Amino acid sequence: MTTLRIAVIGADGIGPEVVEAGVRVLTALTERAPGLDLAFDRFPWGSDYYRAHGKMMPEDGLATLAPYHAILFGAVGDPSLPDDLTLWGLRLKICQGFDQFANVRPTRVLPGVIPPLRDCGPDDLDWVIVRENSEGEYAGHGGRAHRGHPEEVATETAIFTRAGVTRIMRYAFRIAASRPRKLLTIVTKSNAQRFGMVLWDEIGAEVAREFPDVTWDKMLVDAMTIRMVLKPQSLDTIVATNLHADILSDLAAALAGSIGIAPTANIDPTRRFPSMFEPIHGSAFDIAGKGIANPIATFWSAAMMLDHLGHPEASHRLMAAVERVTAAGPLTPDLGGTATTEEVTEAVCAAIRA
Ligand code: GGG
Numbered sequence: 001m002t003t004l005r006i007a008v009i010g011a012d013g014i015g016p017e018v019v020e021a022g023v024r025v026l027t028a029l030t031e032r033a034p035g036l037d038l039a040f041d042r043f044p045w046g047s048d049y050y051r052a053h054g055k056m057m058p059e060d061g062l063a064t065l066a067p068y069h070a071i072l073f074g075a076v077g078d079p080s081l082p083d084d085l086t087l088w089g090l091r092l093k094i095c096q097g098f099d100q101f102a103n104v105r106p107t108r109v110l111p112g113v114i115p116p117l118r119d120c121g122p123d124d125l126d127w128v129i130v131r132e133n134s135e136g137e138y139a140g141h142g143g144r145a146h147r148g149h150p151e152e153v154a155t156e157t158a159i160f161t162r163a164g165v166t167r168i169m170r171y172a173f174r175i176a177a178s179r180p181r182k183l184l185t186i187v188t189k190s191n192a193q194r195f196g197m198v199l200w201d202e203i204g205a206e207v208a209r210e211f212p213d214v215t216w217d218k219m220l221v222d223a224m225t226i227r228m229v230l231k232p233q234s235l236d237t238i239v240a241t242n243l244h245a246d247i248l249s250d251l252a253a254a255l256a257g258s259i260g261i262a263p264t265a266n267i268d269p270t271r272r273f274p275s276m277f278e279p280i281h282g283s284a285f286d287i288a289g290k291g292i293a294n295p296i297a298t299f300w301s302a303a304m305m306l307d308h309l310g311h312p313e314a315s316h317r318l319m320a321a322v323e324r325v326t327a328a329g330p331l332t333p334d335l336g337g338t339a340t341t342e343e344v345t346e347a348v349c350a351a352i353r354a
Pocket of ligand 1: 074076087280281
C-alpha cells in the first residue's frame, strides 16, 4: 500500500481550524477505507510566518512541496497585511509554481441546506465551474509609475495565450463530456474586450469540434450572473477566465447555500506537480478563533483530493458522511445552525465510522 503524503498548510484566519478538521475526517476515513494510507506534514506558512521571516513561505517552499502527492490548503489573507502580498506570496505562488492551471469548483445544494432562492434548489442547481488558474487577469503583468503623484499610472494587463486557453477549454469540455447532461457554457466579455476575450471565443469554437457530444453555448459574464440566478437549471459545466470564474463561483456558492460549503481543486492534470485542494472561502478573520467556521468546504475539497489520488470509493464515503450530516445536522451558523466546527467534524467522523 502506497502512503500518500499530504502537505497541510492552514495559513491564515480560519484556515488552520478548517484544515485540522479536514485532517481529522481524513484520518477517520483511513480507519474505514481499505487501501487508503495518508501521512500528513504541516507547514506553518502564511501571515504569521511573514511577520517572523519577511516572506509568506521559505524561498525553497516549492521544492519542499514538490515531492508530496497533494496539498491541503486553508485560506490566505490577514487584515494587517496587504491582500496582494499575502495572496501572491503563498496561494498564487503555489498555483502558478506548480502550473495548477485548472481550478475546479463543483457547486450543488447539499441535502438539508436551504438555498436563499426558491428556484435554486437541489433539482435546479448542479454545476461545475472551471476557472482558468494560471494566466488571464492574474498573470501579474503590469506596473505603477509616479506613485502618489497626481499623474500616477497603474496598468494591469490580462494575458491570454493560445496554449493556456486551449488547455483549459479542453479540460472543461472533458468534464462536460463526463457529466450526464453534457452541457458547457463558455463565459467571456468579448463584446467589450476585443482581444483576449475574442481569442477565448475563437478557441472555444475550435475545441468544441473535438467534442461533438457536448452541447455548448457562450455567454457574456454580466448576462451569466442573471442566468445563474433566474435559470440555474439551464447550466451544467461552466468555463471562464481567472477573474470571471472567481466572481461567478462566489455567486454560485451563495446560491447553493453558503460559501462555507464550497470546495476547490487546483489541478495540474499532467501530475508533474502536486495538486492543491482548499475551501473557496478566505481567512474570515471576523470569525477566526471562535470555533464556528464551517469545515464542510474543506471536507468536500478533501473528497476531491481523494478522487484525484485514485481513491474514488473513499471520496464517495466521505461525501456520503458529509451529506448525512448536512441533512440531519449539526450545522454551523452560516447554514442556520448553532454548532461549532468541532461538533460538525465529530458528526462527520461518526458518520464515516457508522
Ligand atoms: N482558500 C481560498 C483563499 O484563501 N482565497 C483567498 C483569496 O483572496 N483568493 C483570491 C482568489 O482566489 O482569487
